[in-house]
Amino acid sequence: MSVGERVARLGTPSRVAGFVLGLGALFGGALAVGSAVGPTDATATAAPHAAGGHGAASTTGHGSAGSEPGSPVSSALPGGLTVAQDGYALRLASATAVAGRAVPVSFTVTGPGGAAVTAFDVQHEKRLHLIAVRRDQSGFQHVHPTLAADGTWTTALDLTPGTWRLFADFKASGGQALTLGSDLSVSGAFTPVSAAPVSRTAAVDGYTVTLTGDLVAGRDARLGLTVTKDGRPVTDLDPYLGAYGHLVALRDGDLAYLHVHPDGEPGDGRTTAGPEVVFHTTVPSAGGYRLHLDFQHHGVVRTASFVVTASEAAGAANAPAPEPATAPTSEPMQTGDSDGHGH
Template identity: 60%
Template sequence: MSTPTRVIGFIAALAAIFGITLGAGRLFGPVEATPASAGHDAHASTEPTEPADSAGADHSAHLPGGLQVSQDGYTLRLNHSELAAGPKTPLDFVVEGPEGKPVTAYTPQHEKELHLIAVRRDFSGFQHVHPTRAADGTWSTTLALTPGTWRVFADIAPQGAQPLTLGADVSVAGAYAPAGAPAEDVRTATVDGYTVTLKGDLAPGADSALTLSVSRSGKPVTDLDPYLGAYGHLVALRTGDLAYLHVHPEGHPGDGTTQPGPDITFGAAVPSAGTYRLFLDFQHEGVVRTAAFTVTAGGTNGHQH
């Protein structure tokens, strides 16, 4: 074979290889990550995401809430990661901003600058409280803690930033007997003489409607109290990793259409198939109560209603 012929053949081979590479690029990339849906006034941003930096870009925006202690430059920093058991155990913490200083300015969400959720990792304990912030940015509250590992979630909207949820574990000393979440769906809960039933299903990656109905002594409760600007608050936690969703009901008190019970309808979007533990806070006659449920998304335990 002559030299010109070999050169032409070599160039043709390179072009073929390069063409295949371009084709593979169109087939396999670029891959655009789809942000997980989030509750609590859409914690996941709907803005287009920036291309990832190969030297360590922050992919946290694509994760469900509460899985990370740091996100978007904000960090939940507990003063103590080991606490004592007791009915009023002090908890102090700060949220540090991108400049490494405690955040002192927040945009209120549902009438509060910060919602703190504390849940024992086996789901045997749950609390929704609202700490007090000092001028220096330190938050303080008390929790009723039993021995075991607890996860605390700070649900916030720092001023000028997107809402987000940060999470951190705390260890509580003492004899510990793990309980575990129910293996089957639990759609009826009783608390202090109230019965709450849940209808609807969770569909992975899609918006789902859940309706919770409150009754007492067999009669529908039609005069629920407004609580933090709503007739109910719902927190969903994925078993296994405690991925967090904080969703709120459709409508709000005083809008002319939303009734104060017995039904409270929520829109929720879960990021994956799996089992979720749901906690409903509702207020009646001046007392806040919590009802707990278990719902399987995309599994055989689901129910059609």
């Protein structure tokens, strides 16, 4: 998979995220690997986003449909594709906005009955995580809005012209964890960013982050993200919302929002503070995905973004596959992952 890989600083639009995400964090944080990784987590697959908060998401459940007999997830969709689900809805105060930096954006989450929800459970240290990305996969941002007593959430985003997808990842008290998505149209001359080539190395503020591991449709994937600075491994990453990094995956074409689960957490006695941060995810289909890693070092949160392509699972079409169809990568594999689930 190293063919075509190269160091590639993502284009300007993606780095709009440079708007400092003081609280920009990602998910999966506090999940212990044993409960976080989806493919064998029947509870999670039956109730997307349920136990384990951000983790346990529909992504993993969906992806595991073929390998988990009896799993009730075959019809589950990834998160973020709908504006309303299970009686809850994401209501933007305005469907339009003007381009600019720190543009105020507000919204509510309405619950069964239609009233704005005012009680949310904390997941990964926040009651709601908002991810914004332009529909051409540029401009990724992850912020934590503030909640007013009447249920109105308010934040600020750096918005360029175009159509943006806003994802609210939350768990209303008494409800299931959900990720709802809604579009925000931002006025101004719009030049779409064309599809980016595969990029497994990201450079940001003197840091270089390298991605190892391959995504295969319907299979648990171990993703390793190795952080270096000035050529030296970073081994003192800050714990950040209960993890050493937070990763979001967005599918090309529909921006399906995929939860990714960290393998281990700070203080568990086995998880190191870098240079490698390990995640697990299962993508539901082959094709392109963007991965966005938020990591914190010396008190500053930065985002490293990657472009990857998930392959079809060997044998997915009933073709016997006695030998791996693809050459193993040079990445040292953890023996703990030999069962394909990593836990």
